[in-house]
Amino acid sequence: MRRDVFQAIADPTRREILNMLAPRPMNVNSVAEQFDVSRTAIYKHMKILIECGLVAVHRKGRERYCEAKLEKLNEVSEWVEQYRIFWTAKLDSLEHYLNKKQSKNQ
Amino acid sequence: MRRDVFQAIADPTRREILNMLAPRPMNVNSVAEQFDVSRTAIYKHMKILIECGLVAVHRKGRERYCEAKLEKLNEVSEWVEQYRIFWTAKLDSLEHYLNKKQSKNQ
DNA sequence: TTTTCACGAAACCAAAAGGTTTCATTTTAT
DNA sequence: ATAAAATGAAACCTTTTGGTTTCGTGAAAA
Structure with missing residues (x-):
């Protein structure tokens, strides 16, 4: 079972869960209420988020705050940023080309 | 068929393909040779990368450069960065707490 | 002390993902 | 003109995903 962050954020429902939890912790039921799918389905998504470390749980009585x-x-950020040099390099050379073209036309 | 960037980069093989293509374009066969799976399998991964815009193809004779x-x-970068404020805020308040604790102890 | 609430887990299902082998097609080489 | 190279596509298979309903359990409220 691959449980890496990349796989976890691939699902739009899980990204939405993360978005809901970003400002403050919530229990599983409160999260599930915001979706059309069943509580169990949300619980499964939550499990994946927990397994890859994107969500932590602390119980408080009979509730579990995520x-x-x-x-x-x-x-993810680091993985993406390692490639930024490639795409900005391309954009830079495009800009360089456009600048040269412009000065030629003057 | 969900064909978004998040789903595309969820697969480690596709991330490796992107990494190979980052410095320079390659044709499908050359890419496939670097993997243990079949050329067709790589072609399918490539198709997904193309469909979500992470790879572009230009043919040159009988070859297709990706x-x-x-x-x-x-x-992806923008999606991640919108949350940076949340985690740095938490780290900042931790730092603040540690500073206060330290000055108390003095 | 019974209900009720908030889960957790199991059994099951359909569809999607990731892989294979096989065959057709378009360009090059020979 | 043929053979070989580089694909693209089809048919098929197995595992994973994302979902469901059902049932069990521990804490809290009535």
């Missing part, structure tokens, strides 16, 4: 651990997204 | 369109990753 808290987003957004710093885990840093892994 | 070029990474890494600027498409900006979508």
Whole structure:
């Protein structure tokens, strides 16, 4: 079972759950109420988020509060940013080309 | 068929393909040679990358050169960065707490 | 002390994902 | 003109995903 952050955020429902949990922790039922699918389905999504470290749970009586651990997204951020040099390099050379073209036309 | 960038980068093979294509375009066969799975399997991965705009193809004779369109990753970058404020805020308040604790102990 | 609430887990299902082998097609080489 | 290379596409298979309904359990409220 692959349980990495990339796979976790691939599902739009899970991204929405993260978005809901970003400002404050919520229990599973409160989260599930915001969706059309069953509580069990949301619980399964939550399980995946927990397993990859994007959500942490602390019980409080009979409730379980789910808290987003957004710093885990840093892994994704770092992966993306390593490629920024490639695409900005391309944009830079395009800009260079356009500048040259413009000065020729003057 | 969901064909968004998030789903595309969820698969480790596709991330590796992107990594191979980052420095320079390659044709499908050359990419496939680097993997243990069949050429057809790689072609399918490539198709997904193309469909979501992460790869562009230009034919040259009987070959098809695949070029990474890494600027498409900006979508992922923006999604992640919107949450950075949340996790840095938490780290900041932790730091604040530690500072206060330290000055108390002095 | 019974209900009720908030889960957790099991059994099951359909569709999608990821893979394979096989065959057709378009360009090059020979 | 043929053979070989580089794909694209089809048919098929197995596992994973995302969902469901049903049932069990521990804490809290009546």
